[in-house]
Amino acid sequence: MQQGEQANQMRFDDPALWDKMAAIYEAQAQPFTAHFADAAVATLAIGPSSNVLDVATGTGAAALSAARTGARVTAIDFSAGMVQLVRAYGVANIDARQMDGQALDLPDGAFDAVMSVFGVMLFADWRAGLREMARVTRPGGSAAIAVWKSPDGAAVHLMVSRIIRTLYPDIVGQSPATGLTELADADRLAAAVIAAGFTEPTIREVSHDSILNVGDDKGADRLFEFGPQWRVLNEEQRAAVVREFAAEVERGRVGDVFRIPSTALIATARRRPS
Template identity: 35%
Template sequence: MTDRSGHHNFSDEAHWTAVADGYERWVEPSTAQFARAALSLSGGVERGERVLDVAAGTGALTLAAAEAGARVLATDISRGMVARLRERLQPFAGCEARVMDGQALEVEDASFDASFSVFGVMMFPDWRRGMAELVRAIRPGGRVIVAAWANPEGAGPMPLFLEVYRRVFPEATILPSPPGMSVLCSREGLRAEMVRAGCGEVAVHAVGGVWTWPSVEHVMRDIDEILRLAPHFSALDDDGRARLNGPLRAAIEPCAEPGGAVRVPTTANIAIGRKTG
């Protein structure tokens, strides 16, 4: 699953639909921390405000904004993600989820008060176009909020997995992360790209969070499902996965606290700007 430049292609609709259930269980509890931070740092949303959430996934940001009374349009390329979001948005009048390409949003210009992309735009093949679409969709003076991982290899157990993968399979080719992740992982890069897309008054905040799981045993029991999101892991056969088990356990054990819970710290950069024109 690569694009023409040899990077991972994370815009494959079938992939995201296949992992939608696992995403809600394994990823959303972590991303929700940053979604709440993005809302807080941007001043929150008011009842009745029109909010756009691009690459919404299973809805961490969308649901928080809907609960605050905003009228949210959640978009995602994945039919599976959108189907789940529609179920979760049923209690919220005026909110909807639609299948849509974040690089070519089917929305009118200047039709929203705020637009968000929490760990979404950074993975688009044409991520600059995605950021420009976030800006196009909001009214002049409206807010644009973009979150990206500070580590270009991702968050939670993914960097640990890649470290182990390199040791166990030293001859394997490690495909680079999407180019947007490599640029937007730095506060300076994220700020510059927000300005380039048409934002002013840009502030970038480094926000800490943590990926947690009950114990090392729970992580190892669920490792196939957790790492299904990682293309390198999903491409391994049974023998390859068996070779990783011992080294993976050894890498995860230092993250366990005295009570047994596994906690992996992670950091994201959250940028807030205003549309200048």
């Protein structure tokens, strides 16, 4: 790899990236990802007596969903910006803490349920993230892990990656996180969950459309820079991708609405007995 290519590498393990992304993600992505967070939480038998851990909480969609059941939720993220945002919601039964999900500063078996919605898949060591989730789950406790079915993710990133491959098939961007590719398969996801210390995983597909309001654009193109394929393009190529993105939106819009179908895999499992 050349020095210039290294400079363009996206570092999903850099909390500064997520600090920068927090406000944009909350405005653009959370209304969409909240559908999947609700679906993941619905697989967990939790309520007011439950202690729940949300790993890589991001802007807190899953933590908020779990908190609505009355559960006591610990929401962790390595990004100070994300944690600050979740704390700002002021939800009494959410305790947001800055913490590395690959090495949780939490006791064994402390939680009735653990979850990670589009989080662990981005870890540099996603296997360690899954093992840590299992370690802090009580025997017989439950887990829900949501990942994207496509290695390109979903919504705007999914569409932009497809456009880049169509326009520039010889350009191959780096995979920013091996978990994006490895876990985007039901059999491999189930095997990874078992290897981490869980048992009897069930995998189901959940699909929702990402909806862009063309008449009230809030800057979806600001998300482009957080896509790994974007980093390997020069300015002329980026301009061409932006034009094609706008053209596809124009061709596919219905009124002020443009939809991007996206699919997640949600794994649900139990912690193995001690």
